[in-house]
Amino acid sequence: MKLSTVDDTRAFGRTLAQRLRAGDLVLLTGPLGAGKTALAQGIGAGLGVTGPVTSPTFVISRVHRGGRVPLVHVDAYRIGGRLELDDLDLDASVEDSVTLVEWGEGVAEPLADTHLEIRIERLDDDTRSVELVPRGGDWARRIDGL
Ligand SMILES: Nc1ncnc2c1ncn2[C@@H]1O[C@H](COP(=O)(O)OP(=O)(O)O)[C@@H](O)[C@H]1O
């Protein structure tokens, strides 16, 4: 799928959020500036969380509440090895939240049995392409038609 502008990316995040529920793990992959945080902002808006979703680069993880389900937003960029549950905010659990991990590939998979991978690429014309990759469970069915 092609996302021409940052607003398109946020709108896609809002749409995707309607399919998300407590216990979900979503890994965002793509280089710096791809739009991972922009997509996270759309998902946060779709879940109805209060307050802005900003890059958690300097805190690793942040919990956004006030929506249909809490959003745990993680930036694993500086995490060397595997992401441990202890690295996250202890006030929120993966089971009760939607957990969204930027740079999560190869790092955050142990947090849940299944996950959705979202690959964002920046194309030469500065638009973005996004690909959803279901990894187990019922993800393939849940993202059907997106
Ligand atoms: N189609 C698009 N989708 C997402 N971001 C875009 C798009 N076009 C331009 N941008 C810009 O690219 C940047 C993406 O930044 P950010 O979401 O922080 O990326 P990341 O978290 O992947 O490093 C923003 O400055 C945004 O305005």
Ligand SMILES: [Mg+2]
């Ligand atoms: Mg980011």
